[in-house]
Amino acid sequence: xxxxxxxxxxxxxxxxxxxxxxxxxxxxxxxxxxxxxxxxxxxxxxxxxxxxxxxxxxxxxxxxxxxxxxxxxxxxxxxxxxxxxxxxxxxxxxxxxxxxxxxxxxxxxxxxxxxxxxxxxxxxxxxxxxxxxxxxxxxxxxxxxxxxxxxxxxxxxxxxxxxxxxxxxxxxxxxxxxxxxxxxxxxxxxxxxxxxxxxxxxxxxxxxxxxxxxxxxxxxxxxxxxxxxxxxxxxxxxxxxxxxxxxxxxxxxxxxxxxxxxxxxxxxxxxxxxxxxxxxxxxxxxxxxxxxxxxxxxxxxxxxxxxxxxxxxxxxxxxxxxxxxxxxxxxxxxxxxxxxxxxxxxxxxxxxxxxxxxxxxxxxxxxxxxxxxxxxxxxxxxxxxxxxxxxxxxxxxxxxxxxxxxxxxxxxxxxxxxxxxxxxxxxxxxx
Numbered sequence: 001x002x003x004x005x006x007x008x009x010x011x012x013x014x015x016x017x018x019x020x021x022x023x024x025x026x027x028x029x030x031x032x033x034x035x036x037x038x039x040x041x042x043x044x045x046x047x048x049x050x051x052x053x054x055x056x057x058x059x060x061x062x063x064x065x066x067x068x069x070x071x072x073x074x075x076x077x078x079x080x081x082x083x084x085x086x087x088x089x090x091x092x093x094x095x096x097x098x099x100x101x102x103x104x105x106x107x108x109x110x111x112x113x114x115x116x117x118x119x120x121x122x123x124x125x126x127x128x129x130x131x132x133x134x135x136x137x138x139x140x141x142x143x144x145x146x147x148x149x150x151x152x153x154x155x156x157x158x159x160x161x162x163x164x165x166x167x168x169x170x171x172x173x174x175x176x177x178x179x180x181x182x183x184x185x186x187x188x189x190x191x192x193x194x195x196x197x198x199x200x201x202x203x204x205x206x207x208x209x210x211x212x213x214x215x216x217x218x219x220x221x222x223x224x225x226x227x228x229x230x231x232x233x234x235x236x237x238x239x240x241x242x243x244x245x246x247x248x249x250x251x252x253x254x255x256x257x258x259x260x261x262x263x264x265x266x267x268x269x270x271x272x273x274x275x276x277x278x279x280x281x282x283x284x285x286x287x288x289x290x291x292x293x294x295x296x297x298x299x300x301x302x303x304x305x306x307x308x309x310x311x312x313x314x315x316x317x318x319x320x321x322x323x324x325x326x327x328x329x330x331x332x333x334x335x336x337x338x339x340x341x342x343x344x345x346x347x348x349x350x351x352x353x354x355x356x357x358x359x360x361x362x363x364x365x366x367x368x369x370x371x372x373x374x375x376x377x378x379x380x381x382x383x384x385x386x387x388x389x390x391x392x393x394x395x396x397x398x399x400x401x402x403x404x405x406x407x408x409x410x411x412x413x414x415x416x417x418x419x420x421x422x423x424x425x426x427x428x429x430x431x
Contacts, residue, residue, distance in 0.1 A: 309405060
């Protein structure tokens with residue numbers, strides 16, 4: 001109870017008046033005077049002849065924010081009888097004000113003088129706010145000292161959670177139907193003074209969310225709600241994020257909006273490519289196409305249909321799509337010839353005749369020059385006869401029933417990625 005007396009004055013019969021301040025911003029309040037309020041300065045009247053004098057510390061009790069419906073920890077006031085001989089009669093100690101209640105007390109009906117081995121006691125008060133309104137109350141002490149009754153102010157306020165959202169709405173950029181936008185975040189902060197209990201977070205429309213909020217947020221804490229837009233149709237798409245909690249402004253609603261736009265797989269002929277080809281039956285045909293570069297990204301599945309009899313069309317089963325660059329790929333078509341080569345029997349017979357004639361030429365006797373001319377004279381007719389007999393032999397083409405018929409055909413190459421699909425027609429002419 002350190003203090004500094006800055007002035008002393010005498011008046012009346014034996015009474016002394018003191019003025020000063022308490023050290024460290026506090027100290028007992030001499031109650032020989034009316035209550036001096038929330039100040040560490042004092043003016044005290046010391047009465048002669050050992051009259052009791054009540055002092056108390058602290059001069060007020062401030063509970064601050066306290067969770068609604070929850071009883072605070074007790075706060076205590078110390079009483080002291082500063083006289084050296086007079087007994088202080090504590091006739092009553094009354095606690096008033098919304099939510100304030102008396103707690104433990106060591107004070108009895110009287111308080112002995114400090115100089116006689118007594119002179120002090122303690123009295124505690126609790127606070128249980130019922131709402132968020134500021135609450136004010138008092139401890140009122142009625143006794144036999146000057147200045148009675150003495151009033152000690154009480155204050156407190158019910159603490160509530162407050163959910164604050166930033167931003168309060170989300171507007172997404174135009175997004176291709178079937179594609180997902182980048183996530184946009186909303187920060188939720190508990191700007192109140194009590195724990196924010198989160199029941200659930202839900203979302204509607206063409207939107208999805210993930211969050212870091214958990215089941216509760218302490219006062220001053222925040223969390224993030226991340227929202228993604230995936231339009232399912234063209235045009236304006238709306239939705240909401242709804243947050244249910246124990247804040248007074250629950251539920252909190254975040255409006256969401258975005259626009260779905262059309263996107264193309266950009267399937268078509270590659271630079272310098274063509275959508276038509278002409279081949280003889282039995283020869284392959286090829287086309288060079290490209291896909292992508294028109295805003296869509298992901299993976300596309302490909303197919304090729306419409307190939308005629310005896311022909312087959314092949315494409316890559318899937319392609320990675322780049323949103324900004326077209327990727328080329330090949331389409332190949334195989335065809336089947338409509339004819340087959342067959343060996344005629346006469347051809348075999350001619351080969352045997354030629355072989356026999358050559359053998360005769362080898363084994364005929366060769367004599368003098370005159371006989372050689374005879375041999376040639378006799379051999380030439382034989383060779384001529386063999387040549388005539390061999391005529392009509394050789395290969396004969398035969399029809400292939402499984403060959404690709406001549407004609408014009410339309411092939412369809414189709415691509416699909418998510419909900420977006422596109423096809424292109426290719427012309428095949430078989431001769």
